Amino acid sequence: MFVNGKWIGAESGETREIINPFNQETVAIVPEAGREDTQKAIQAARAAFDNGEWPHTPATERGKKLFEVAALIEQNNEELAKLETLDTGKTLVESRADMEDIAGVFRYYAGLADKDGGETIDPPMPDATSQVVREPVGVCGMITPWNYPLLQASWKLAPALAAGCTLVIKPSEITPLTTLKIAELMEEVGFPTGVVNVVTGPGATVGAELAESNQVDLVSFTGGIETGRKVMQAASGNMKKIALELGGKNPNIVFADGDFETTVDYAMNAVYFHAGQVCSAGARLIIEESLHDKFVDELVKRVKKIRLGNGMDESTQIGPLTSAEHRAKVEGYIQVGQEEGAKLLIGGKRPEGPEFEKGFFLEPTIFDGCDARMRIVQEETFGPILTIETFKTEEEAIALANDSVYGLAGAVWTQNMNRAQRVSRSLRMGTVWINDFHPYFPQAPWGGYKQSGIGRELGKTGLEEYTEQKHIFKNLNPQPMGWFN
Ligand SMILES: NC(=O)c1ccc[n+]([C@@H]2O[C@H](COP(=O)([O-])OP(=O)(O)OC[C@H]3O[C@@H](n4cnc5c(N)ncnc54)[C@H](O)[C@@H]3O)[C@@H](O)[C@H]2O)c1
Numbered sequence: 001m002f003v004n005g006k007w008i009g010a011e012s013g014e015t016r017e018i019i020n021p022f023n024q025e026t027v028a029i030v031p032e033a034g035r036e037d038t039q040k041a042i043q044a045a046r047a048a049f050d051n052g053e054w055p056h057t058p059a060t061e062r063g064k065k066l067f068e069v070a071a072l073i074e075q076n077n078e079e080l081a082k083l084e085t086l087d088t089g090k091t092l093v094e095s096r097a098d099m100e101d102i103a104g105v106f107r108y109y110a111g112l113a114d115k116d117g118g119e120t121i122d123p124p125m126p127d128a129t130s131q132v133v134r135e136p137v138g139v140c141g142m143i144t145p146w147n148y149p150l151l152q153a154s155w156k157l158a159p160a161l162a163a164g165c166t167l168v169i170k171p172s173e174i175t176p177l178t179t180l181k182i183a184e185l186m187e188e189v190g191f192p193t194g195v196v197n198v199v200t201g202p203g204a205t206v207g208a209e210l211a212e213s214n215q216v217d218l219v220s221f222t223g224g225i226e227t228g229r230k231v232m233q234a235a236s237g238n239m240k241k242i243a244l245e246l247g248g249k250n251p252n253i254v255f256a257d258g259d260f261e262t263t264v265d266y267a268m269n270a271v272y273f274h275a276g277q278v279c280s281a282g283a284r285l286i287i288e289e290s291l292h293d294k295f296v297d298e299l300v301k302r303v304k305k306i307r308l309g310n311g312m313d314e315s316t317q318i319g320p321l322t323s324a325e326h327r328a329k330v331e332g333y334i335q336v337g338q339e340e341g342a343k344l345l346i347g348g349k350r351p352e353g354p355e356f357e358k359g360f361f362l363e364p365t366i367f368d369g370c371d372a373r374m375r376i377v378q379e380e381t382f383g384p385i386l387t388i389e390t391f392k393t394e395e396e397a398i399a400l401a402n403d404s405v406y407g408l409a410g411a412v413w414t415q416n417m418n419r420a421q422r423v424s425r426s427l428r429m430g431t432v433w434i435n436d437f438h439p440y441f442p443q444a445p446w447g448g449y450k451q452s453g454i455g456r457e458l459g460k461t462g463l464e465e466y467t468e469q470k471h472i473f474k475n476l477n478p479q480p481m482g483w484f485n
């Protein structure tokens with residue numbers, strides 16, 4: 001782990017084996033930290049914030065460091081991508097694309113670091129000035145999930161550092177490798193001691209300590225809704241700021257006038273990309289009734305041909321799920337779907353063959369004949385499971401799509417742009433795609449309505465999350481008030 005500028009083990013000496021989900025081989029052994037290790041890292045970040053130079057370093061200089069990080073990520077793209085694939089099972093092609101995105105995130109916040117010089121207000125009284133400035137929020141605790149380990153970390157690290165914060169980051173205990181590697185790259189760039197700290201270990205101890213600690217000013221969490229609830233409760237002790245990026249159950253609404261070929265192609269990509277382990281996966285197909293039969297026939301034909309395999313193999317389209325525990329959870333949902341009376345059209349089991357024996361594979365699955373009250377429609381299965389519902393009218397499509405505790409993302413497919421606009425404005429979601437699925441980029445904010453989260457990452461808002469606003473009022477001609485004369 002990287003704490004206070006040093007590479008250290010856990011004080012207890014405990015370690016954890018990191019497993020390749022394709023073959024269960026051990027790819028690394030990392031420290032298994034506990035609360036004491038976390039407290040030390042928080043103290044280092046606290047000292048670097050309260051007494052160190054980083055929060056007062058000119059924003060342009062902070063930006064320069066982030067440009068250097070971006071360059072190092074690009075230079076190390078292949079190594080980082082391989083580590084990500086070994087850790088998560090996602091395909092190498094995806095991991096390489098993630099690394100390009102991540103370099104882009106650092107570059108975006110590097111450029112944004114010195115763009116907000118504050119605001120001068122015209123005060124409603126004479127002989128006074130009024131200024132609003134932004135200052136770093138302080139020590140940040142960051143907790144990240146296993147599905148996009150370094151990407152989700154970069155959405156926190158880059159804006160926090162641009163703002164002048166110091167931090168302790170805890171990657172998912174099962175996928176820490178790229179977060180450790182980026183700490184190495186940051187050490188090479190040379191941030192002041194204690195500004196960046198990485199602690200590897202479980203959520204119940206390391207994560208909980210970050211959320212609870214009175215020495216932490218903000219906790220930024222990406223993960224599941226139930227863990228998010230715990231983080232929110234734990235953060236209330238010192239009223240620390242919170243940013244929560246939680247799950248989604250994202251509707252993909254297809255009207256009959258959408259381009260058939262493109263819509264079928266994207267419907268598959270929406271749900272099966274990264275084996276469905278994507279917060280914004282289009283796991284809920286809501287299709288106009290008149291198109292249903294033709295669309296679903298074609299979908300099933302194509303899903304049969306999806307190539308599962310080792311993420312390291314460039315011809316693989318879907319790798320294994322990231323852990324045995326997670327596969328068991330997704331399999332549980334397949335059973336739930338069958339018990340609820342949904343019609344299993346394809347998949348629903350582990351693939352057969354020697355190449356799949358050791359990996360945590362699951363076949364791409366489709367449930368037809370679903371309705372909005374089913375658990376497989378309402379709950380985030382976070383696996384390769386597509387549920388299908390039908391609608392007859394635009395109003396019905398909107399009502400179905402909004403019938404969810406989540407509000408992360410959704411898409412609408414139609415060639416009628418007036419309808420596309422109406423539907424997109426009616427969806428209670430942080431992101432709506434029209435005739436597309438999945439795009440996200442550093443310039444646009446990302447986050448959820450309803451129980452999909454609090455706050456936004458990316459975009460200008462993603463930087464503002466790591467700042468406090470201060471109003472500085474100056475009386476240019478102070479005179480006695482005489483109120484108590
Ligand atoms: N909205 C987004 O942008 C986004 C992006 C990626 C993933 N996600 C969500 O993440 C989830 C999948 O990731 P996961 O299974 O790693 O989530 P998770 O909630 O199980 O774990 C996330 C992180 O929280 C830690 N944690 C666990 N218990 C904790 C506790 N009591 N206190 C503090 N931290 C704790 C874990 O160790 C891990 O680092 C899905 O729900 C997915 O939708 C959301």
Ligand SMILES: C[N+](C)(C)CC=O
Pocket residue numbers: 147148151277278279280440
């Ligand atoms: C936010 N995103 C889409 C990169 C990953 C969600 O799991």
